[in-house]
Amino acid sequence: xxxxxxxxxxxxxxxxxxxxxxxxxxxxxxxxxxxxxxxxxxxxxxxxxxxxxxxxxxxxxxxxxxxxxxxxxxxxxxxxxxxxxxxxxxxxxxxxxxxxxxxxxxxxxxxxxxxxxxxxxxxxxxxxxxxxxxxxxxxxxxxxxxxxxxxxxxxxxxxxxxxxx
Amino acid sequence: xxxxxxxxxxxxxxxxxxxxxxxxxxxxxxxxxxxxxxxxxxxxxxxxxxxxxxxxxxxxxxxxxxxxxxxxxxxxxxxxxxxxxxx
Numbered sequence: 001x002x003x004x005x006x007x008x009x010x011x012x013x014x015x016x017x018x019x020x021x022x023x024x025x026x027x028x029x030x031x032x033x034x035x036x037x038x039x040x041x042x043x044x045x046x047x048x049x050x051x052x053x054x055x056x057x058x059x060x061x062x063x064x065x066x067x068x069x070x071x072x073x074x075x076x077x078x079x080x081x082x083x084x085x086x087x088x089x090x091x092x093x094x095x096x097x098x099x100x101x102x103x104x105x106x107x108x109x110x111x112x113x114x115x116x117x118x119x120x121x122x123x124x125x126x127x128x129x130x131x132x133x134x135x136x137x138x139x140x141x142x143x144x145x146x147x148x149x150x151x152x153x154x155x156x157x158x159x160x161x162x163x164x165x
Numbered sequence: 166x167x168x169x170x171x172x173x174x175x176x177x178x179x180x181x182x183x184x185x186x187x188x189x190x191x192x193x194x195x196x197x198x199x200x201x202x203x204x205x206x207x208x209x210x211x212x213x214x215x216x217x218x219x220x221x222x223x224x225x226x227x228x229x230x231x232x233x234x235x236x237x238x239x240x241x242x243x244x245x246x247x248x249x250x251x252x
Contacts, residue, residue: 018202069200084199086212153206160190160205 029061094149
């Protein structure tokens with residue numbers, strides 16, 4: 001019987017414990033990617049043709065999400081991504097809260113563009129700016145539900161983790 | 166009798182039965198097909214299980230579901246022994 005790294009990976013996804021570092025990485029990563037999306041149009045006039053690797057900006061948040069059990073729906077196959085009812089219930093709650101954050105952000109962007117044009121405020125103007133904004137929303141859509149699930153569900157006590165090991 | 170079951174706390178004796186059977190959280194979790202950490206959340210009362218999961222856990226311990234779950238707090242083992250005069 002040969003070693004199957006994919007099988008090991010899928011098994012590891014299903015039994016992945018929660019940890020504080022992935023929560024922190026997701027939080028800082030989301031703030032960072034949002035900060036960049038806001039800063040780019042402001043700095044834009046000085047660097048109108050900057051081709052910044054926007055994908056790289058989301059890496060901290062995506063890396064954090066890769067290590068939380070609440071995002072295994074993104075990475076695994078159907079067997080390993082099957083959430084149990086507690087996880088599904090938590091994710092549904094988290095997704096609902098994430099929508100309540102993402103939709104006002106999108107509305108705020110539209111509002112900013114609408115009034116910014118007539119007031120000469122910095123608004124996204126190049127494909128690079130819009131690429132960054134699009135990537136920010138994609139990152140938020142992928143990572144925010146898992147991050148909120150990590151926030152609203154208390155970490156299991158150490159005794160639980162030792163018993164599970 | 167009218168009982169308002171909305172937002173009612175559900176008490177359980179999963180930890181007691183698990184200890185009595187000498188099962189780890191992981192073993193119980195595998196028996197009812199959930200994540201081991203979910204058993205911990207259930208035992209601490211952080212999550213109310215579905216009827217299906219409640220019945221699966223009761224089936225593992227081979228007891229009626231009402232023995233495991235209740236709207237009212239269960240009597241502690243020490244109190245039960247005192248009441249029966251065993252201590």
